[in-house]
Structures are given as structure tokens and as C-alpha cells.
Amino acid sequence: MKLKVITSNPGKVAEYQRELSGYGIEMEHTRIPYNEVQTSELEEVVNKGMDAIVAQGVRDFIIDDSGLFVDALGGFPGVWSAYAQKTIGNKGILKLMEDVEDRGAEFRCCIGCDISGKRIVVTGVCRGSITYSEMGDGGFGFDPVFTHDGNRTFSQIPMDEKNAVSHRGNAVRLLIDALKSNGLV
Ligand code: IMP
Numbered sequence: 001m002k003l004k005v006i007t008s009n010p011g012k013v014a015e016y017q018r019e020l021s022g023y024g025i026e027m028e029h030t031r032i033p034y035n036e037v038q039t040s041e042l043e044e045v046v047n048k049g050m051d052a053i054v055a056q057g058v059r060d061f062i063i064d065d066s067g068l069f070v071d072a073l074g075g076f077p078g079v080w081s082a083y084a085q086k087t088i089g090n091k092g093i094l095k096l097m098e099d100v101e102d103r104g105a106e107f108r109c110c111i112g113c114d115i116s117g118k119r120i121v122v123t124g125v126c127r128g129s130i131t132y133s134e135m136g137d138g139g140f141g142f143d144p145v146f147t148h149d150g151n152r153t154f155s156q157i158p159m160d161e162k163n164a165v166s167h168r169g170n171a172v173r174l175l176i177d178a179l180k181s182n183g184l185v
Contacts, residue, residue, distance in 0.1 A: 001185075003115065004030035004061040006053060016062060019172045023185040032058060042067065042110035045079055046121055050112045059114055066109035066167060068093075068142045070130060072102045081142070090134050090145045103129040105146065107167035111175050120178045124171025 003020075005013045005027050017027040034052040036045055045065045053061060067081035073096060077084035084092070097103065110123045128148035136144050136155025139162070143154035148165050163169040179185040 001115070002026045002028050002060065003113070004028050004032075004058070006030050006032050006034075006058075006061050006063050012064070015168070016172070020176070023176065023179070025185065027062075030061070032056065036065075040075065040079055042079055042108055043121060043123060046110045046112040050114060050119065050121075054114065060116070062111060062113045064109060064111045064168075064171070066107065068146065069106050069108060070097070071104040072097065072100045085141050090142060093130065093142065093145055094133065097130050103131075105130050107142075107146065109167040109171040111171045113175060113179070115179070115184055118182060118184065120175065120182070122171055122174035122178055124167045124169065124174055126165055126167040126170060 001024060003016075003025055005016055007013065007029070008031060010029055013027050013029040020027065032053060034049055034056075037048040039045060039048075042065050046063060049063050049065070053063070065079070067078045069075045069078045070093070077093070088095075105128060107126045107128070108123055110121065113120045126148055128146055129150060131145050131147055131153055134144040135153045138157075139155045145153065147153050154162055154166070176185070
């Protein structure tokens with residue numbers, strides 16, 4: 001079975017391949033432009049994205065969307081994480097969180113998989129908190145200001161450790177469970 005990974009980020013293809021190769025699924029990097037809807041829910045972004053791709057006659061594919069949801073900011077930047085990262089960046093998030101006591105936040109990753117005519121949508125979550133300063137130089141995006149254990153940021157832990165607890169790792173594990181329980185792998 002081949003699944004197209006529809007993304008502009010080739011790094012994601014390798015990640016999916018690593019997790020799903022044990023189940024006889026081969027990933028194929030595909031770029032298909034589609035409009036992302038403006039809404040505050042990742043699941044809605046993914047479901048509408050899948051509708052738009054299926055409407056182009058494309059089947060057997062994966063798309064995903066993820067973001068950082070900060071409790072004290074009403075879930076911001078959430079679905080606007082890529083834009084917030086590009087504009088205000090980590091320094092902007094820390095500034096918004098200045099003097100804020102409630103540091104709770106979570107990363108969420110929603111994966112939509114169209115496979116053998118079925119649609120599976122799962123969301124993986126990783127709870128944690130926003131630090132008071134940037135720490136570490138690994139990873140990407142909001143990694144330097146997010147800690148899952150209240151001690152080290154995602155920028156300060158090895159990739160394998162991050163995958164074991166991260167929103168994306170959890171989402172892929174939920175996807176595999178759903179594929180298994182639907183008899184698709
Ligand atoms: P995407 O939907 O996976 O492209 O993620 C959207 C944005 O969320 C990225 O541009 C990052 O700013 C942020 N983000 C998603 N996942 C992570 C992560 O694991 N670490 C840090 N930032 C992330």
C-alpha cells in the first residue's frame with residue numbers, strides 16, 4: 001500500500017515512513033495545492049483540507065496540521081502557529097506571557113488519513129508549559145519555550161525522547177491503532 005504524504009515539508013515524509021514502514025505502507029511525497037480554511041479547530045482544518053483534496057480525485061493520502069495552544073492566551077497561537085512563529089516568534093510568545101502565572105500549554109497534532117475509501121482523523125496531544133526564557137538550540141518552532149516535564153524544553157531533549165512523548169508521536173501512534181482496528185494494516 002502506498003500513501004501520498006501531501007505536504008510542503010519533506011521532513012514529515014521521512015518521519016511517517018519511519019513509523020509506518022513496519023506495517024507495509026510506503027510513503028510518497030506529493031505536493032498538491034489546496035486551500036486551508038480559517039477556523040480555530042485543527043480537526044476542521046484537516047477535514048476541510050481532505051474534502052478539497054478528494055474533490056480533486058486524489059485518494060490514499062495523509063495530511064496533518066499542528067500547533068501550540070496556550071491556556072492563558074485562549075488557545076493562541078493554535079491553528080495560527082506557523083504565522084505566529086514567523087511574525088512574533090518565541091520572543092513574542094514570552095512577551096505575551098510576561099507576568100502570567102498560568103503557564104499551561106499543549107501541542108496538538110491532527111492527522112487525516114484517506115485509505116482504501118475510509119477516512120481516519122486522529123489528534124495527538126502533549127501537555128506541558130511555557131518557560132520564562134528560551135532554552136536549548138535543538139528542534140524547531142516553539143521547541144525552545146515548551147517543556148513537557150517542567151524541566152527541559154523540547155530543544156534540550158534528544159529527538160527520540162521527543163517522539164516518545166510529542167503530539168506528533170502520539171498522533172502517529174493513534175493513527176496506527178485506528179488502522180489496525182479498522183483492519184487496514
Ligand atoms: P505544522 O502544521 O506541522 O506545519 O505546524 C505548524 C506550526 O506549529 C509550525 O510552524 C511550528 O511553529 C508549530 N509546531 C508544530 N509542531 C511543533 C513542534 O513539534 N515543535 C515546535 N513547534 C511546532
